[in-house]
């Protein structure tokens with residue numbers, strides 16, 4: 001029987017330290033509390049949901065991989081697709097956003113919008129993903145709520161439409177005014193914050209004496225917003241013109257249930273998806289899915305390759321034979337799993353919006369489509385502008401065969417972009433990354449998995465533009481510029497900085513030089 005419960009598939013976008021892990025754990029806790037009928041979990045349990053699979057990852061205490069956390073809330077299935085949380089963003093972070101229907105932008109109340117949040121927001125905007133904003137850490141001193149609204153409107157050009165408005169300034173958090181019902185959602189501090197969300201709803205008349213002054217200030221703020229038309233409008237939200245805002249303290253579990261309710265209320269469910277040829281696959285049509293992430297080395301004992309795919313249409317059943325779009329060959333899905341951190345469970349069925357991890361998926365690549373019935377191919381997952389470039393060669397030349405095999409596989413997995421040119425030859429290709437952490441992953445895996453340690457040396461480039469064969473010809477010999485070719489055939493022109501890219505573009509007006517998404521800043 002297909003699971004017909006509605007789905008919400010989303011990711012949290014934020015700058016490191018804004019509280020993404022804390023919020024994720026609080027959401028997981030909340031879901032568990034609900035599904036396990038009142039069980040209370042201590043902080044030790046909360047930590048168990050944090051992913052850490054690689055030795056390197058453990059050493060650094062960061063999460064490099066992405067997977068999805070699935071839970072049930074109020075009759076809905078929620079898929080929270082995890083994004084890597086380190087400041088050195090890799091392409092994985094961006095790719096994850098192709099698998100979600102909405103995003104939660106988590107902002108630190110003390111810091112406002114920060115660089116990585118803005119970058120991730122740009123990817124959401126590019127893909128038309130609606131964004132809900134959560135201002136976090138309101139229990140600590142921070143910026144003024146109106147100042148934060150200004151910041152959002154100026155920096156991301158979306159109209160913020162607060163659904164709640166804080167009662168008490170940052171650091172003196174009393175709760176929030178629910179702008180849709182006019183109620184006071186009172187915040188009561190509990191030790192450790194590990195228990196169920198400490199929220200009590202009451203009518204305006206029941207606000208206690210001690211909270212009266214901050215309450216009346218919140219009412220003033222709310223009325224001001226109303227007059228200036230900062231109210232939620234569902235159509236404008238879905239069109240990517242506005243962002244609903246709420247105030248929270250993830251650490252204290254305040255706002256977690258409110259956020260879940262908002263996701264159910266406002267966030268879009270999986271919708272029909274257009275293939276490259278313009279044909280539309282409805283969610284109830286035959287099964288189809290696309291791969292947005294491929295990962296190896298999950299288990300050092302046996303080096304499985306796991307491909308994460310988002311189900312676009314139809315029901316998935318473990319064991320089903322699907323067609324792999326790129327090769328046209330059948331692919332047996334004997335093993336499928338849902339995975340978040342170390343907690344892997346076998347998946348028997350999945351529905352549109354769900355994320356499946358396919359084991360032994362040696363032939364699957366990022367962007368590949370799988371389907372049953374009529375063929376369909378979804379648009380490729382976009383590649384993003386690399387900003388870091390290094391040449392790479394085998395540290396031990398007798399291991400060249402292993403070197404070539406490893407580089408080829410990491411290229412196919414999309415761990416890093418591999419660029420080549422006749423001039424440079426095959427011995428030392430150029431690796432191009434969105435975040436420097438990608439180089440560390442390559443180094444680690446080349447040494448431990450492919451038995452070919454590598455030597456990396458930095459190149460002075462920091463900007464890349466798309467060009468073509470004619471561009472490659474014309475730019476040959478131009479100073480501070482080099483044109484290289486990706487394995488998919490695309491030409492990339494590399495420049496020392498974006499100003500040089502602009503200058504070269506003006507000097508060679510006939511040459512195609514296109515910006516790639518989300519980079520170059």
Ligand code: G4P
Nearest residue numbers: 015016017018019020021022085136137140249250251252
């Ligand atoms: P990240 O995944 O976005 O990088 O952030 P993370 O959840 O790790 O949170 C970063 C720091 O901010 C943590 O403190 C966390 O406890 C704190 N934090 C998160 N949400 C809130 C909040 O609502 N209020 C307050 N006051 N703090 C919050 P830390 O000291 O770096 O780590 P820890 O020792 O507490 O784990």
